[in-house]
Amino acid sequence: MKGFWVRMAAVALSLTGVSAISGHPAAAADRFIDVSSPSLHRVFVPVSQSVTIQVNSTLGDIVVGDEKIADAQPMTDKTLYIIGKSLGTTTVNLFSEDKRSLGAIQIEVGQDVSDMAVAIRQVAPQARIEIGSINGKVRLSGHVKDAATLASIVEVTQQYGPDAIINAVTIDDSEQVNLSVRILEAKRNAGRDLGVSFRSTNSSGTTKVGTGIAAVDKDDVVLGPGTLLSGLLSNASPFGALLTRVIDSNVKVDLYIEALESKGLVRLLAEPNLTTVSGETASFNAGGEVPIRSVNSQGE
Missing domain, CATH: 3.30.1340.30 (Histidine-containing Protein; Chain: A;)
Structure with missing residues (x-):
């Protein structure tokens, strides 16, 4: 039994001696590349991380195309260490000790x-x-x-x-979305010609009448003769701005447009209904010109 432990100790010492002579073994490479192959070699490296690449030829010089994107350093005569610095793509060119080109590796640095x-x-x-x-x-x-x-x-x-x-x-x-669109032609002063066209009361108890005038108290809407209408006439806004204020005041737009149509102040040009998928674009054509071919007396 004593001889067995002596033999085991001798084996342990022998293995320790081998380890001391050979040094630390090289870390396993993340990827092996045959640089003699004519195909383009691509390697992905996460930003701020690194990979090790082993090749089948002895390395001499290593040249990085853009050192702002990646950096490459030799670990052994056949292994290189690549660090991803910033997002992008660059090339690592490999040369032998006699300056002969061995090949190139395309490095793509991206998010982890x-x-x-x-x-x-x-x-x-x-x-x-x-x-x-x-x-x-x-x-x-x-x-x-x-x-x-x-x-x-x-x-x-x-x-x-x-x-x-x-x-x-x-x-x-995919969710379908139905849109009802109205294309109107209106005079610039359509709101002014309509006169007092709508009235709404907000949460503070004030009433807005027409557009372009200050809110007045709901119990004192009727002012002196001509006062209210003069405000509308002198402060008349373009129709687009007027319609925007109508929408902002939560007044039903359909009622306002119908009132304008009944007065002949706007004309409905098109009323398409669009159906599309949520996230996609929908379009339609309205108006424009249609070319019609005509022939003169000479046949041209």
Whole structure:
């Protein structure tokens, strides 16, 4: 039994001696690249983080295209250490000891999407979202159930890169939006010609009559002869500004427009109904000119 422990101690000493002679083993590389391959080698590096790359040729010089984006340092004769500094893309050119070009590695520095994926999974566990990086920008793709879920995902993503998001997410249950649009042609002084056209009482108990005049007390709406109308005539606003004030005062716009139409002060040009999906653009054409071909007496 004593001889067994002696042999074990000898083995331990032997292993210690080997370790002392060989030194610390090199850290395992994150990626291996065959620089003799003609294909373009791409490596993604999270900003403010690093990766190690092992190649199959002995390295001499390492030249970084843009040192503001990334930095590269040799670790061994076949391993290099790359640090991501800022968002963007650059190239690391590799040369042998005799200055012969070995190849190039395209380095893309982007946001660390691993933490982002965890955060998105917490707010939208049922969403099927893929997170990638394109030219330093975060790209979201996949499918979500509704617009509210997508808004939550975008809000989380903006915490990591507020100005660098490409949203390619599809909403499965898209909400349709129906818009009723009226295109009117009105005189500039339509509000003045209509006279006292509306009256509304706000929460403070004052009443606004017409436009362009100060609010008056609701118990004293009728002033001296001509006082109210003179205010309307002297302070008449353009029709666009008048309609805006009508909307702001919570007066029903339909009633006001119908009153203008009955007086012949506005003309309805078009009344399209638009249906679109929430988040998408809808458009229509109204008016314009339609070319009509005509032939003269000479056949031209």
